[in-house]
Amino acid sequence: MAHIDLGQDEQVYLGIHGLIRYRPETGRPLLALNEALLRGPHPLTPGERELIAAYVSGRNECRFCQGAHSAFAAVQLDEGMPLVDQVHADLDNAPISAKLRALLHIAAAVQVSGREVTPELVATARAEGATDLEIHDTVLIAAAYCMFNRYVDGLGTLVPDDQEWYLGPAARVATQGYLPVLDR
Template identity: 70%
Template sequence: MAHIDLGLDEQQFPGISGLMRYRPETAGPLNALAEVLLRGPHPLTAGERELIAAYVSGLNECTFCCSSHSAFAAAQLDTGMTLVGQVRADPDTAPISAKLRALLRIAAAVQQDGRKVTADLVAAARGEGATDLEIHDTVLIAAAFCMYNRYVDGLGTFAPTEPAAYEESARRIVSEGYRA
């Protein structure tokens, strides 16, 4: 049970979805940010950006967000949940591009402390072909997901344990987006 009364069935509206219904005034801007960062036009695919969100959420041990964004990434990546699991286990050995690997290193640094993003990490990402936009948005995705993770976990929301719950949400997000 969440730390506050959300006035709804938490199993029907788990994690951030219940919080969004509780406070629609904040839901709008939070969903708009997610829509721009994860689904808007971008050189990184939506699956790659969702993978960054899932990776950071896993580092933060946020079950709901990690499970959600892992499912969202898997639904948009050719190798699905297999690749998501490999990246979450060890991005250094996962079969991803060197550019994405360098961006995940930046995301991990942000997750620890934004000041841990060094000129060397940025130069390494640039050396692998990352653009300033990709570096900027990787930092912002990582920072935003630290906030989303703390929002969800700080209010003690319900996180389903069955993968099917997240797969259903993934279908909705892929087809309708975050603002629906």
């Protein structure tokens, strides 16, 4: 049971879904932020941006967000869940582009503290072809997911026991985005 009464069946509205329904006036802007960061027009693919969210969530040990965004990344990346699992297990040896690896290193630094992002990390990302927009949005995705992770875990929301649960929402997010969540 969540730390507060969310006024709904927590078995149906797991993780952040119950929190968004509990407080739609704050939930809508959070969903809009997710939509802009993870699905809007961008040089990084939605799958790559979801991978950043999943990676930060894993580092924060947020089971719900790591599970959700790992599934969301997997359905949008050609290599699927095996690649996502490799990134979580061993970023430096995962078969991803050098640019994405450099951006994930920036995201990892943000997860510790914004002040951990060094000129060297940024220079490495630029040397691998990252644009200022990609660097900016990597930092913002990482910072936002630190907030989302703490929101979900700080209120003790329920987490699915089965990783397969995330595949339903993953297919919906990949095709419809985040904004329809409140309309369901």
